Amino acid sequence: MISPVYVKIFDDIKLKINSAELKPGDAIDSETTLCKEYGTSRMTVRNGLAMLVNEGYIYSIPGKGNFVKKPEHNKYNLYYDEMNNAINSVDKTKLLEVNIILPDEKLADNLQITKNKRVIMLRRLFYTEGKPIAYDVKYLIYNKGTPIVEKEIEYASFPEMLSKSVSLFTLKKDLLISAQIPDQDIKRYLEIREDLALLVVEQKLYNLENKPMGLGTTFYRGDYIKLEGTGQ
Amino acid sequence: MISPVYVKIFDDIKLKINSAELKPGDAIDSETTLCKEYGTSRMTVRNGLAMLVNEGYIYSIPGKGNFVKKPEHNKYNLYYDEMNNAINSVDKTKLLEVNIILPDEKLADNLQITKNKRVIMLRRLFYTEGKPIAYDVKYLIYNKGTPIVEKEIEYASFPEMLSKSVSLFTLKKDLLISAQIPDQDIKRYLEIREDLALLVVEQKLYNLENKPMGLGTTFYRGDYIKLEGTGQ
DNA sequence: CAGTGGTCTAGACCACAGC
């Protein structure tokens, strides 16, 4: 098991932090000191420290030194794919409606547009093994020249819908996750007769200038979805 | 507005990717080519490329080159703090019970322990403005010598509870988010009389060896919580 | 003032891709 010197430096310091030999706020040996300790050049040391910075273990203050960071124990990675989650995946969708509409006050406000700017609305149902498990409504800013291809939209996730008009790299996305009781309409769409909670995911997409590009809400049957997050 | 050369390189290439001049899978100019283009040394170029790698724009294949990555448009950052969310925060907690118990089959299985290994159970209520908004149950592996300090536990988040026995850096965490209808017990605890959905967050904490250290579930009134995720 | 991290140079050798 041979590994580069800078990985050795990274591992050593990481171990000291994990074993609590170095605590948050503590200073790390200076770069020149580490150079001597490992008998290596400064660039190699900095390479190892850069890894620690990238993984959130340390931070540096120019002129002072490198210090152990407080771990962000409230941060999680969430994978949210409208059609796939921890316990189920969508195998069929049904396009209920595609329409160009004029937004009402609230929608215009949310999309930061005037009320005479047209918006694409689409409503879909998601199915798993023949049963409807989610009701989905999306609003997209209408761009002339961006054709609406029903077949493409039917199976597209929200970010993919916008990929024609915006590079996916430039998309900023926000999620809001909540739980609520279904109203009559949704009960009908999802064929819910018993008492059942909905998991509601609201998505908002922005371009790089923070201009809203789309707004969407997906109502999942609570017994058919679990969202999964992983820490660190 | 002066910025280091490597930041300029980073910005230039990022712009090319965002403007779709460079598409996923495309090769970037080689490092030596970039050295000539910017009249700089290889380390400076590599510094800029490292930033692009860290932000998920590119990846490199040794011997071949650097390439534009496909954006991960299903990845979000989720901040989950048991006591604080997008629309409310907990201002009071009530410790219903702290006990050392023997796990039942399911719990022992989940914590990967034998049924004669003791477990700390604690149950809490979270309040906002005098009203109970969440019911919380946690199970922690019992470690001899780790004192249970009620006052500490009462206001601690789950990762903090374990911080005495494990470095917070070493904690791996999993979240499962779902929605369900409250049962009679929870309705009583949360003083729910109307129809209401619960947002349920299950947390599982592991140490570095992937040994489960704790298990917890928090049941939030659906009208008092929204979880917030941000993309990219 | 000496020590720190930030930026940068101009080289080097290596393992690996692809021809």
Place this chain on the structure above:
DNA sequence: CTGTGGTCTAGACCACTGC
């Protein structure tokens, strides 16, 4: 074989910190 990225050296000057 040439070209690629991965690792590394031994210096340099700068801005900043703290004494």
